[in-house]
Amino acid sequence: MKNQIYIETYGCQMNTYDSDLVQSILINHGFQMVDSPNQASVALLNTCSIRENANNKVLNRVHEIKRVSSDIKIGILGCMATNFKTELLDNKRLNIDLIAGPDSYQALPSLINDAIDAQIQEKPFDVTLSEFETYESIYPAQKDGANAWVAIMRGCNNFCTFCVVPYTRGRERSRSISSILDEVKLLEDQGFKQVTLLGQNVNSYRFGNDTFIDLLDQISSKTSIKRIRFTSPHPKDFPIELLQLINDRPNICKQIHVPLQSGNDRILKKMNRSYTQVEFLSLIDTIKSTIPTVALSTDIIVGFPTETHDEFLDTKHVCETVMFDHAFIFKYSERPNTRAALKFPDDVSADDKTERIMALIEMQKSHSKIKNSQWVHQKQDILIERIDDHQLVGRNDANVLVYCPKSNDLIQVGDLVPCMIQSATPHGLKACVHQQ
Ligand code: SF4
Structure with a gap:
């Protein structure tokens, strides 16, 4: 023992x-x-x-x-x-x-x-924080399910004032492309069809002269992985070449998470987010024009210290303009040892935070329903994540959950199954297995 x-x-x-x-x-x-x-x-x-x-x-x-x-x-x-x-x-x-x-x-x-x-x-x-530790050649012990996660970088240099990560996980450092490729090839041999590249600030990946674009390019062209995703990126690191690569490669999912956090310039500055509302909206325009079929998700914090109702309305305005496919919306809560906790009293009332989050959740539900509806009557490949008694549960390329009656016992978790999408809700899609 x-x-x-x-x-x-x-x-x-x-x-x-x-x-x-x-x-x-x-x-x-x-x-x-x-x-x-x-x-x-x-x-x-x-x-x-x-x-x-x-x-x-x-x-x-x-x-x-x-x-x-x-x-x-x-x-x-x-x-x-x-x-x-x-x-x-x-x-x-x-x-x-x-x-x-x-x-x-x-x-x-x-x-x-x-x-x-x-x-x-x-x-x-x-609890030493290292400038070098990337666990370069140690591969995680157990993998199951449909998706394999691959950490490509660790740490963060951005110091958003609400976030503890730079203090608990240290500065950014990346693994070499060759070690990441070796891990992805191993996963491919184990039968995984999807990998999600992981990092606190994933698109800031840099190893020597290699950038995130080089890494995505190599995984996309040198492996037969069918779906490549990445999370979580920062809006500051989306060069046009990266967007073009995503659009050009069938095996890189046309789904991008772009964390907004707030749509108000004063609050963004207090959060130390390094972009303005106009810059964020301009990035979204570039993403949408470069990748016409893109699905966009985001993170939002409501009730950051000193946020007024009008400033919250700026966040709502950005959401209305972008129409995200999906949003993770949180009420601000103070995290010990962050700059926000040390410098800004948590002064937005609980009621105001609740009212703001409810307003955004309601709006997001209607946006998700509209965005999900675009897939109805389309044939899509669904990566099966779970099989219940009578139901297959998986995701399409846009990362939307898809529910499908089980048609036979041959389909396994991890299979890519062609399905016909039949209907949409704010939370997902209903489909049936497409008979060839
Ligand atoms: S929110 Fe993300 S980008 Fe900002 S400090 Fe935390 S990990 Fe870094």
């Missing part, structure tokens, strides 16, 4: 990827992964600091695990580890046994051994 490790993941896709990476590192060092904390000597919680309820969830979970299994050692990994190292180590009630930040996973085998070793009194931790 000494070498048995349980890992639980919270937060973003990068954390899920990192948990697979951690498993790979631990298995290579002779540890065994188990499915429940009851079977483990060490439980690792790979955490997120983006939203407050993510922190609370983790703290509650630590108590829960300790209640059920009092001898177990608990390790905190991920963004909370870097963001709250001292608080976590000093908290006697939590009694955390080890801490490792996102750049310290290669040190985990020895941190775990130190935590288990009764002779060592001091609690082991490593």
